[in-house]
Amino acid sequence: MQIQLDHLLPVPLKDKILQRKSGIWNENIQFNPGSFVKIKAPSGTGKTTLVHYLYHIRYDYTGSVLIDGKPWSGYNRNETASLRQQKISVIFQDLRLFEQLTALENIELKRVMNSQPYCTVEKVQEMAARLNVTHVLNQSSKTLSYGERQRIAIIRALVQPFEWLFMDEPFSHLDEDNTSRAAALIAEECKTRNAGFILTDLDHDQHFDYDVLYQL
């Protein structure tokens, strides 16, 4: 699946962005299927905004985001939902778990949303074991630490089929050991699906073998 940015420019940041050089904003960019993309950006340059534009939950921009050559606005609600179940997954910076559900239920919700789940229950347990969160699976997500929640959000993003995975500072609250475990798992899951990802972060890192690097 092709993702293309055509002179994308956030309306609230417009003046600020036009004063400096950006590798993404107001450019014509194409992300090729299966490529690992890193977008490095200092705070306040619109990192999260970009992820929200890509995932189509914010619309205050000029230019367009094209999914398979068609702008997001050309997809209706049910088509959008189908893309989010089958082709696009996301890890939000603010994680967005349901507090009224347990950690496992949060993952299950995403898994069984599709009437034919992509992952088995055992696979979920295996991923939880790899990220050291098996012991918190049955706890209410409200009671988890931010790092634990982050790992649950990562697993949730990986239980569905996808061609693109969007990640917004996915390891911000993980220690080095857990970060490398999570990065290895993500890379593995992307490879099995032949999927690509777009990761935004503040600094340089060596978590993945990136194909492309952008400066926001």
Add this chain to the structure above:
Amino acid sequence: MQSFFALLRKIIRTGVGKGRFFMASIGLGIAMVLILIALQANTDFNQLLYSDKNQNETADFLVINKKVTNSMMGQPEKSVFSPTDIENVRKQPFVQAVGLITSSQFKVVAQAPGELHFATDMFFEAVPDSFIDVKEDDWKWNPGDRTIPIILPNDFLNLYNFGFSLSQNLPQISQETVKALPLQVVISNNLVSETYTGHIVGFSDRISSFLVPATFMNWANEKYAGTTTAATSRIVIKTADPSNPALVKFLDDNGYTANQDKLKFSKTRVIVQTIVSVIGFFGLILLLFALLVFSMFIQLVIASCRKEIQLLVTLGTAPRQLQRYLLKQFVPLYFIIGILSLVLVTILQYFAAGLLAKHDMVVNPLPGIGTIIGTVLILVLVYIVNVSTVRRYILQDQ
């Protein structure tokens, strides 16, 4: 493992305002019962009116005459039906047939034979044979016959047996005896007088008059009065439904009167219809309010879970999945209410049929097809209102 809907149940709480939902459900139930009762009562009433089992034969014929008022007294021509009047009656949709009652234009004196010492001035009338409820082979007259077949009103014999004979110390007589009695009938005009034998062939409940065959009447009118076209002051009509309010209105509008007893049914019918309509009307109003509360309840549920619904959609839940989930929470209850209402009305109908049967009125002990269609229509309406509310608010929320 939990299903998607089981997880949704933990996220989208439908417990908000449960009391209101409960009240609305009761409201829907009462509304449905009222509407179904109204429909069923209507079916029953129609069955009582039109079904063959309930048809009593006298209900089909009405004898109509113009009202005699004080201002008309002494002017008999004013109580006569003109050809236009008769044509107008014939044209009415509820009139199946019209028969003219011809009255005799000559004097008649009847005398009972033997010991009875009974003699009276009287008159004859004639109607077309198809309007007579007495089927007798003897009911015919050919020119030259000296015996005239006569039909008496049943009421007349009763008046004699239970009024006159008791007070005068005369014997009571049975219908058979009367039929066997040869009656002397003297017919005269100012010039001639002739004696015939009257033979009572039957008793009529339908037409309160002394009837002779039309053939005799025409012959005798011509012979004794020199006319065949006597003015008509009474007519008999055949109608499918003497309780038809349109018929009663027609009679009133034209200043006609008929056997009041038969028309009384019409008043009952108007009253029953009014009561049924009022019940149905309240049922409809209640249904509207129940629908209003239901859609407000759905609105409340969606509004109270706005953030959760938004996140679900963000994670990729399709609006149609949410819609199906929400409908699944409410719709089964509506069907249960619908079926319970129908069962209740069936039970009521069963008892009503039992009660009516004791009074020789036959209605079907099961609810009519109209009632069942009514149930289905109400449920469809409730479903449509729910679907459109859910769709509107879920879409609005994104």
